[in-house]
Amino acid sequence: MRLTRGFTLVELLVVIAIIGVLVGLMIPAVQASRESARRAQCASNLRQVGFAIMRYCDNHSGRWPETSHTVEPDPVTGKFDRAWIYTLAPYLEDVDAIRICPSDQLARLRLLGKGTSYTLNGYLSDELRPPNNFDNRRKVASMSQTVVAFELSEKKDSGAARTENPADIDPHNDHVHSFNWFSTSNLQQKQVLEAVGNEVAIERHHDTTHFLYADGHVDLIPVEQLERWVEQPFNFAKPPAL
Secondary structure, eight states: OOOOOOHHHHHHHHHHHHHHHHHHHHHHHHHHHHHHHHHHHHHHHHHHHHHHHHHHHTTTTTTTOGGGGSSSTTTOOOOOOGGGGGGGGGGSSSHHHHHOOTTTHHHHHHHHEEEEEEEEGGOOTTTOOSOOOBBBBGSSOOOGGGGGEEETTTTTHHHHHHTTGGGGGGGGEEEEEEEGTTHHHHTTTTTTHHHHTTTOOTTTTEEEEEETTTOOEEEEEEHHHHHHHHHHHHTTSOOOOO
16 A cells, blocks of 8 residues: 655645745835835826926916915805815816825825825915915926925824814815925924925835926935935025026
8 A cells, every 4th residue: 555645744834934935025025016106106196297287387377276275265164175286177187096196195085085195385375475486487497496296294184194084184285384494493403304294295105205396397305315405405495586
């Protein structure tokens, strides 16, 4: 009678251990691949936003899209329920398809709450009237050096994150107060980067974030680059004046 030799317990444990190691090596690679795809999608979204902004400016005598501060409130609720990105709807095939970054931890809430993962540079807002106002594209010297939009930090809309209620998404988070980042107080107390990080998702894509520029191009900015700009100091958010 022939006996069929099977695996010993030791051999079986070795095989399981090898499979475990292989799976452990594969998971980070899969996760990195997925994040790379999400990062690419985010950049694509911003490029589409950038081209829509250029068309909007062309049709509005150079003016940038209006922020939630300048949009009329809903006559029933009294709320400002439209972010600036909705003013670009005539220039985009589908606003909902591009206004949310897939790596945004509040993506679902911002999608349902009529918010956006992208936030307008406050220097471009006429309503906020920061120093050296740049409310019109014709007031800046270089499109390729003018940041139009950033990625919105999850620190904004933290109330909605706690309640899990899309109604708590704040439409006023469609812009940042970038003109306050390099204030004398922040510079003296070395809090500039903290001020930026309170409004911009500076580490969303593995310690990098996207900047959208007025000429439509998108740059992936590492945190280390922001740290160097802050150290100089160089106010990267302020458009170059004519």
